[in-house]
Amino acid sequence: MKAKLKGAETGHSLLKRKSEALTKRFREITARIDEAKRKMGRVMQIASFSLAEVTYAVGGDIRYQIQNSARSARFRIRTKQENVSGVLLPTFESYMTEGNDDFGLTGLGKGGQQVQRCRETYARAVEALVELASLQTAFVILDEVIKVVNRRVNAIEHVIIPRTENTIKYINSELDELDREEFYRLKKVAGKKQRDTAASDAEMKARRAAAERDDDDHPSRGPADILVAGEDEDVIF
Secondary structure, eight states, rough: OOOHHHHHHHHHHHHHHHHHHHHHHHHHHHHHHHHHHEEOOOOOEEEHHHHHHHHHOOOSHHHHHHHHHOOSEEEEEEEEEEEEEEEEEEEEEEOOOSSSOOTTTTTTTSSHHHHHHHHHHHHHHHHHHHHHHHHHHHHHHHHHHHHHHHHHHHIIIIIIIHHHHHHHHHHHHHHHHHHHHHHHHHHHHHHHHOOOOHHHHOOOOOOOHHHHHHHHHHHSSSSSOOOOOOOOOOOOO
């Protein structure tokens, strides 16, 4: 149980640090999302004005011409993965493919500069949109991961660790109770041995006292007087 408690405390510490690292990155992404949305608003505003200028200069719907002339998209997206404390966050990057410009002649008759400027403006808008999509995806993933990690941290801190500590306290109290019982039992055994020894000594003393009284009551049974005349046995050397 102590090893389990130690593992729970270590896991809690690691998850806590992971949560702090993810929260820090989450705040950074939140700030970048706010900046990207502001940038996106400005870029789309400029792009809308640029499209209005092109429409005014060309005198027609330029989108119809672009849709008829464009055959393949030159803007492509590549994905990468970024590891943040064990969490893989996808990152999107936009790039231009090499090839022919399908609608490079659009606006050649009139409004060519406005068409080129509108094209560049919308290219920046697409780049900003891809950046915002990358940040939003990372935001959603981090939000879910942080919730899961925080739930685990709270479960370990408020459920697993207190239960384990209570179990350890209960085991210690039971072991202490067993030690007290064993001490009391040994004390009782030692006391009984002392009482048995004392009873045995008293019994021996009583027998000695009885023997002494018996000798006092019958003195003829005492030791013979060596001065009393008598015949000695022959001794052969």
